[in-house]
Structure formats: C-alpha cells, structure tokens
Amino acid sequence: MTHKKKLLLVNPKNIYKKGIFNTDDYSVPPMSLGIMAALTPDHWEIVIRDENLETFQYEPADLVGFTALTSQATRAYELAQLYSKQGIKTVMGGIHATYMSEEALKHVDTVVKGEGESVWPQLIDDFEKGNMQPMYQGELEPLYDSPYPRIDLYPKGYGLGSLQTTRGCPMKCDFCSVHSFNGRKYRYRSVDDVVEEYKMIPQNRMYIVDDDFYGYGKKHAERAKSICRAFIKSGVQKEWYTFCSMNLADDAEAMQLMSEAGCRMVLLGIESELTSQLEASEKITNLKTGVENYEKVYDAFHKAGIAVLGSFIFGLDSDTRETIQARTDYFINSGVDCIQPGMLTPLPGTLTYQNMLKENRISDTNFPEAWNKFTFFNCVIHPKHMTTDEFQELMEEEWKRMFDLKVLKRKYLNTLKSTKNPFAAGWALSTNLKYHNTVFEGHSRDYDYAEVYRQLTSITMKMNDLIPAEGAFHHL
Numbered sequence: 001m002t003h004k005k006k007l008l009l010v011n012p013k014n015i016y017k018k019g020i021f022n023t024d025d026y027s028v029p030p031m032s033l034g035i036m037a038a039l040t041p042d043h044w045e046i047v048i049r050d051e052n053l054e055t056f057q058y059e060p061a062d063l064v065g066f067t068a069l070t071s072q073a074t075r076a077y078e079l080a081q082l083y084s085k086q087g088i089k090t091v092m093g094g095i096h097a098t099y100m101s102e103e104a105l106k107h108v109d110t111v112v113k114g115e116g117e118s119v120w121p122q123l124i125d126d127f128e129k130g131n132m133q134p135m136y137q138g139e140l141e142p143l144y145d146s147p148y149p150r151i152d153l154y155p156k157g158y159g160l161g162s163l164q165t166t167r168g169c170p171m172k173c174d175f176c177s178v179h180s181f182n183g184r185k186y187r188y189r190s191v192d193d194v195v196e197e198y199k200m201i202p203q204n205r206m207y208i209v210d211d212d213f214y215g216y217g218k219k220h221a222e223r224a225k226s227i228c229r230a231f232i233k234s235g236v237q238k239e240w241y242t243f244c245s246m247n248l249a250d251d252a253e254a255m256q257l258m259s260e261a262g263c264r265m266v267l268l269g270i271e272s273e274l275t276s277q278l279e280a281s282e283k284i285t286n287l288k289t290g291v292e293n294y295e296k297v298y299d300a301f302h303k304a305g306i307a308v309l310g311s312f313i314f315g316l317d318s319d320t321r322e323t324i325q326a327r328t329d330y331f332i333n334s335g336v337d338c339i340q341p342g343m344l345t346p347l348p349g350t351l352t353y354q355n356m357l358k359e360n361r362i363s364d365t366n367f368p369e370a371w372n373k374f375t376f377f378n379c380v381i382h383p384k385h386m387t388t389d390e391f392q393e394l395m396e397e398e399w400k401r402m403f404d405l406k407v408l409k410r411k412y413l414n415t416l417k418s419t420k421n422p423f424a425a426g427w428a429l430s431t432n433l434k435y436h437n438t439v440f441e442g443h444s445r446d447y448d449y450a451e452v453y454r455q456l457t458s459i460t461m462k463m464n465d466l467i468p469a470e471g472a473f474h475h476l
C-alpha cells in the first residue's frame with residue numbers, strides 16, 4: 001500500500017500582536033486554505049494549521065502551502081525556511097505573494113499569484129510529476145459553483161465562522177487592494193451553496209468576509225436579500241457582521257432583512273469625515289452620500305437594530321495634528337458605535353503603496369522584516385505634516401482618548417438606545433473593549449471576551465426604557 005502524500009497548509013501569525021484580529025475570539029478560519037484543501041485530490045492527506053490558534057510545531061509533510069496578508073509575510077518566510085532546509089517544497093499564495101512575487105520567490109519554491117482556485121489542481125498535478133513551476137497565475141473565475149471550503153479540516157477554536165457569498169468591488173479606493181486582487185466585477189456564489197455552507201459552519205457567530213455584502217445595483221441588492229431570506233428560512237440562527245458601504249442605508253428593506261437574518265454589526269468604510277480627504281482618496285460611495293448625511297446613515301442602521309463599526313484612516317496626506325484630533329472627537333460624538341482606527345498603511349497592491357514607494361515615503365524599507373509592522377498600528381510612512389515618531393506618539397494618545405472606558409460606556413448605552421438591540425450593542429462594545437485592551441495593556445488575548453459577551457447579551461433589560469440591569473458594567 002502506498003502512503004498518501006501529505007499537504008500541510010499554514011496560516012502564519014504576525015508576532016506583533018496588536019489589533020483585535022490577532023485575538024482568539026475575533027479569529028476566523030483562513031478560507032483560502034479551506035478552498036485549496038477542497039481542490040486537492042483525495043489521495044492526499046491534508047492538514048491545516050493556524051499559528052493564530054496554536055503554537056507552531058514542525059511536522060513532516062511532502063508539500064507545504066502558506067497564505068499571508070502583508071503583515072504575516074515575514075513569518076511565512078521564516079516557516080518556509082524550516083521546510084526548505086529539509087528539502088521540502090513550499091508554496092505561497094495570497095495578496096502579499098501576488099504583489100511581491102519576486103520577494104516571495106526568494107523564500108518559497110512556488111508562488112501563486114491572484115486567486116488560487118484556477119491553478120491549484122494544475123499545481124498539485126505538476127508537483128506529483130516532479131514538475132512544479134515557480135509561478136502560477138490565477139484567473140478571476142466565476143464563483144457560482146466554487147467548492148465549499150473544507151470546514152472539517154479547520155483547527156478548533158475560532159471565535160467566528162467565516163462565509164463568503166461574493167467577491168469583487170467596483171470602487172477603486174487608493175489605499176485598498178481588493179479591487180485589483182478580486183476584480184472590479186462582482187462574482188457571486190449560488191444562494192443555495194451559501195446557505196448550505198451557512199448551515200455547516202459550527203460557530204453560531206460569523207464574519208461574512210465579502211468585499212461588500214450588499215454591493216451596488218439592483219441585482220446585487222436582490223441577491224443579498226435572497227441570502228437573508230434563505231438564512232431566516234433555514235431555521236439556523238447565527239449572529240454575524242459584514243462589510244457594507246453607505247449606499248445600503250437607502251434600502252430599509254435590506255437592512256431589516258439583514259437584521260432578522262442575524263446581522264448585528266456592519267463594518268462601514270467611513271475613512272474620513274472630511275470631503276476633501278474622501279476626494280483625494282477616491283472614496284466615491286461616501287462622496288455620493290455626503291459627509292453631511294453620515295448621521296442619517298448611522299440612524300438608518302440603528303433603526304434596523306444594527307450597530308455601526310466605522311473604519312477610519314488616520315494619517316491621510318492632508319492630516320495634521322488638528323485634523324487627527326478632530327477625527328477622534330468626531331468618533332466620540334457621532335453615532336458610530338465602535339471604531340476600527342487604522343493608520344494609513346501602504347499595502348503592496350495599492351496605489352498608495354506605489355506612490356509612497358516612488359516618493360520615498362515608506363519609513364522602514366528593511367523588507368521582509370519591516371512587513372511585521374504593517375498592522376495598521378505602526379506608523380510605517382513619512383506623513384506629510386509631522387514626523388513618523390510624532391505621528392506614532394499622537395496616535396497612541398488618540399487611541400487612549402477614543403477607547404477611554406467612559407467613552408465606551410456612553411457608546412454602549414447609546415447603541416442600546418438607538419438599536420434597541422442588546423446583541424448589536426454587545427457586538428459593538430466587545431469590539432471597542434478589544435481595542436481598549438490592546439491600547440491600554442498592549443494585548444487583547446487575555447481578555448475574556450466570551451464571558452463579557454455572555455454577560456452583555458444575557459442582561460435582562462426593560463426594553464421600554466432601555467436601562468441595563470444592575471451589574472451590566474461590572475466587568476469594566
């Protein structure tokens with residue numbers, strides 16, 4: 001009997017742990033690895049390892065595959081070296097390897113550029129014949145009947161399940177690589193497949209990882225609504241959050257359906273409250289809405305019982321000390337329930353990266369080590385109106401202001417009042433608390449988020465006056 005060949009698929013960890021997405025309870029399975037596993041022939045043994053959940057331990061394999069965002073790339077290269085030393089072939093895919101393929105090829109045997117689905121079976125076949133090529137270029141294929149990721153192979157312990165219903169975004173924001181990596185045309189999975197996978201996901205909380213769940217245009221909107229109706233009809237109840245754009249706020253029916261289907265929070269790319277900055281970074285959707293109408297957008301989500309996680313960028317070219325401080329004030333006083341406050345980070349694959357590289361404005365170019373800092377929590381640029389260190393210091397102060405517990409308590413009560421939904425308020429508060437811990441204690445892993453969430457969502461509330469029961473804040 002011949003032994004099965006072993007494929008080891010690894011999601012590496014950035015050892016600089018800042019940011020909530022480096023924490024267990026916000027961790028999501030690496031879907032791309034699950035899909036590559038699904039496309040691997042049956043005569044392979046497949047193991048998926050995630051360093052974000054478990055300490056990496058060397059194990060033998062015939063072929064080792066890595067996926068990596070830019071902030072994980074350095075670690076992927078380190079792990080690849082362990083295998084190369086043993087003469088074991090390594091492959092790397094994902095967004096970083098796509099745009100830094102020459103760099104990646106110095107560390108792995110093979111790079112998959114673009115989406116891997118269209119080339120993975122060929123790569124495996126070539127490997128079996130001893131003929132694996134250094135580079136494979138994936139194409140943007142229709143997603144309609146793409147395979148289910150091998151959920152059964154994911155390690156245990158993810159806080160959220162992950163589900164994808166569509167890929168692509170027609171916008172072209174300067175700081176984003178989604179439109180170049182996933183394309184500017186929407187591609188859909190079939191609603192039936194999405195719902196089948198929804199039912200298979202073991203977690204009862206999940207992140208719908210779409211580039212834009214609701215999207216633009218009638219067809220996309222109707223599809224999002226069909227998915228929500230199908231979730232409701234399935235009888236399986238899960239809570240989730242997803243990325244959407246401001247145009248969703250004009251569709252009360254869609255927001256209501258999303259809410260009924262378990263959506264508790266939307267991640268909105270607000271970026272800036274200044275029109276001039278939206279224009280400079282080509283944030284067309286927000287310009288269409290108009291900054292003067294932002295509060296109406298937040299109100300619309302709240303009315304549907306959904307909290308708003310606002311993603312803001314700090315360090316845009318026109319940002320000064322004053323505008324950065326004003327952005328914090330804006331968050332504190334606005335209807336945004338929780339915030340993702342990233343520093344402008346020029347990720348490979350973006351126009352921002354190309355421009356900053358040309359202008360010598362990336363402050364640490366000691367690559368690949370420097371990629372460890374590309375976490376949105378380190379200043380990696382020369383800002384226009386201050387030094388790198390000044391910007392970093394300023395942001396440390398601003399994070400402390402925005403995640404001050406007094407602010408978070410007030411935000412929580414406001415979310416309760418506006419959404420009338422303790423679950424949405426729980427999602428928003430827990431997101432803010434994660435950042436609070438990261439900012440004040442330098443980590444968030446030790447925070448027992450699951451316990452906080454249980455406490456918050458089990459608070460007995462008088463929904464008429466929305467006063468949380470005694471003890472609701474004892475954890476703060």
Ligand code: SF4
Pocket residue numbers: 169170171172173176177178179211245269
């Ligand atoms: S930031 Fe959002 S809207 Fe802009 S291109 Fe990226 S995914 Fe699309």
